[in-house]
Amino acid sequence: IKIAAVVPAAGVGSRMQVAHPKQYLKIADKTILEHTLNKLGQLSELDKIVVAVSETDDYFKALPLLDARVTAVNGGKERADSVLNALQALAQDKPDWVLVHDAARPLVSLEDMQTLIAQCVADGEGGILAARVKDTIKRGDTHSLETVPREQLWQALTPQFFPYQALKGALEQALDNAVVITDEASAMEWARHPVKLVSGRSDNIKITTPEDYDLACFLISKQES
Numbered sequence: 001i002k003i004a005a006v007v008p009a010a011g012v013g014s015r016m017q018v019a020h021p022k023q024y025l026k027i028a029d030k031t032i033l034e035h036t037l038n039k040l041g042q043l044s045e046l047d048k049i050v051v052a053v054s055e056t057d058d059y060f061k062a063l064p065l066l067d068a069r070v071t072a073v074n075g076g077k078e079r080a081d082s083v084l085n086a087l088q089a090l091a092q093d094k095p096d097w098v099l100v101h102d103a104a105r106p107l108v109s110l111e112d113m114q115t116l117i118a119q120c121v122a123d124g125e126g127g128i129l130a131a132r133v134k135d136t137i138k139r140g141d142t143h144s145l146e147t148v149p150r151e152q153l154w155q156a157l158t159p160q161f162f163p164y165q166a167l168k169g170a171l172e173q174a175l176d177n178a179v180v181i182t183d184e185a186s187a188m189e190w191a192r193h194p195v196k197l198v199s200g201r202s203d204n205i206k207i208t209t210p211e212d213y214d215l216a217c218f219l220i221s222k223q224e225s
């Protein structure tokens, strides 16, 4: 089977309150994007890794030599547009499966990625890494309106792993229909494809705020020691 990876890395990181996009912040001696690509690079199953970068991005070209499987495409307005651009760039390759992973999640474990791939391929259906919600969840604006039962709540992580053609079709249709898509699974659910929930480590955080960055620095130093 043929598996490609897609890495959306075209966000501007406005919630990080720094001058350059968050994926280019350094942790130890490498940018967050390099840490993420190194993790994906450990998956020998991948034959291509397509990174979606912003058209105005000058940082990507300046990165030191990356894995030979890595190529770049232009990102789009929203994350889903960036992913779709990368999927369209893979049309010639015709991968069977595609593994989509956020540039901003450098902490993913190799074992979790391998488990996700193995379970999905074995069952012939797509899935995502996810973590059961641990906190008590409130719905509301300035005041709590209700406490949402958490038994069935999961936090969606990445990677998200789906059959290539099905994901491309679902994203195209969902975007055409102006469906709000914040991850690949939302498009697959909308198109009524199965989305398996594969339990993953909750320290696979998405670096969004300065607090996340501090936590990621600590976790990476722990992983590397």
Ligand code: C5P
Binding pocket: 007, 008, 009, 010, 011, 012, 023, 052, 075, 076, 077, 078, 079, 080, 082, 083, 102, 103, 104, 105, 206, 207, 208
């Ligand atoms: O903004 P958020 O943290 O949800 O972004 C998740 C991932 O999607 C990040 O790695 C970001 O770089 C990427 N992204 C993208 N294209 C956009 C917006 C976000 O590739 N237009």
